[in-house]
Amino acid sequence: DTAVSQTPKYLVTQMGNDKSIKCEQNLGHDTMYWYKQDSKKFLKIMFSYNNKELIINETVPNRFSPKSPDKAHLNLHINSLELGDSAVYFCASSKGRSLDTQYFGPGTRLTVL
Amino acid sequence: AQTVTQSQPEMSVQEAETVTLSCTYDTSESDYYLFWYKQPPSRQMILVIRQEAYKQQNATENRFSVNFQKAAKSFSLKISDSQLGDAAMYFCAYNTNAGKSTFGDGTTLTVKP
Numbered sequence: 319d320t321a322v323s324q325t326p327k328y329l330v331t332q333m334g335n336d337k338s339i340k341c342e343q344n345l346g347h348d349t350m351y352w353y354k355q356d357s358k359k360f361l362k363i364m365f366s367y368n369n370k371e372l373i374i375n376e377t378v379p380n381r382f383s384p385k386s387p388d389k390a391h392l393n394l395h396i397n398s399l400e401l402g403d404s405a406v407y408f409c410a411s412s413k414g415r416s417l418d419t420q421y422f423g424p425g426t427r428l429t430v431l
Numbered sequence: 432a433q434t435v436t437q438s439q440p441e442m443s444v445q446e447a448e449t450v451t452l453s454c455t456y457d458t459s460e461s462d463y464y465l466f467w468y469k470q471p472p473s474r475q476m477i478l479v480i481r482q483e484a485y486k487q488q489n490a491t492e493n494r495f496s497v498n499f500q501k502a503a504k505s506f507s508l509k510i511s512d513s514q515l516g517d518a519a520m521y522f523c524a525y526n527t528n529a530g531k532s533t534f535g536d537g538t539t540l541t542v543k544p
Contacts, residue, residue: 349530359470359520361534373530406474417464417483417526422476 321345322423324409330429331399338395339426341409349373350392351420352384353408361408367392396428404430435523437535444513445543451498452508452538454523464526465499467508470537471519479521482506510540518542 322343331337343350351374352364366374367386381397396403406425412418435456444450456465467479482490482499489497494511506525510517523535 351532359537361522361537363532366530368530408476410476417462417528419464419466419478419481420526420532421478422468425474425476427474 322409322411322421324407324423324426326426327424328427328429330431332431333399333401335399336395336397337399337428338393339407339409339428341392341394341423343390343409343411343421343423345411345413345421347411347413347421348389349412349414349418350386350389351410351412352392352394353410353422354378355406355408355425357405365392365394399428399430401430404428435525435533435535437521437523437538439538440536441539441541443541443543444510446513446515448513449509449511450513450540452510452521452523452540454506454508454535456504456506456523456525456533456535458504458525458527458533460527460529462528465497465506466524466526467495467497467506468522468524468534469517469519470522471516476522480508513542515542515544 325340349368351366355361365384370386383395386392408425409423410420412420463484465482469477480492496509498507520537
C-alpha cells in the first residue's frame with residue numbers, strides 16, 4: 319500500500335497558469351509537509367500542517383497556498399506560475415509535529431515553460 | 432541560522448568497500464533528531480538511518496552506521512560492503528522541536544563495480 323502519494327507525478331504547464339498538486343497519506347500521521355527541491359537538488363521546507371493547522375510557513379511567495387481539508391490530505395495550489403517555480407515538489411508526513419521521522423511521497427516534477 | 436553542511440559533493444567507492452559520508456550541523460537546540468536520507472535516480476526520498484541527539488550510542492541499520500559526535504556537531508554515515516544499489520544522493524538532515532527540518536546540500540555517491 320502506498321504510504322504517501324502525490325498527484326500528478328509530472329506537470330508541464332505555461333507561465334501564468336494556476337495549478338494544484340495533491341497529497342494524501344494513509345499512515346494516520348498528524349503532520350504533513352511540502353518541500354521544494356530545485357535543479358541543484360537543494361531541498362527546502364515550504365509549509366507544514368498539524369491536524370489541519372498551519373504550523374510552518376517559510377518565506378515563499380504568496381502565489382503558493384497550501385490547503386489541508388483533513389489531516390490525511392495536504393494540497394498545494396500555485397497561482398500565476400513562473401519559470402522559477404520549476405522544481406520537484408515533495409509531500410511528506412510524520413506522526414507528530416516535531417522530531418518524528420518524515421516519510422516522503424514520490425515527488426511531483428513541475429516544469430513551467 | 433540553523434545549517435547542515437555536507438562537505439563532499441561527490442564520493443565514489445568500489446563495490447564491497449566501505450565509504451564514509453560527512454555531515455556537520457549547527458543548531459542552538461538541545462533536543463533534535465538527525466537523519467540520513469537516500470535519493471536514488473527514481474527521486475524517492477528514503478530514510479536510511481535516524482539518531483536521537485540524547486542518545487550516546489551510535490545508530491546502526493544493517494550495513495549503515497553513524498558516527499555521532501554531539502560536541503563537535505558531526506554526524507557521518509558509514510556504508511559497509513557497498514553495493515551497486517547504494518548509488519544515490521545522500522542527504523543529512525535534522526528535525527527540531529519546532530517541527531522544522533533542515534537538509535544539507537547532498538552528497539552524490541557512485542559505486543564502481
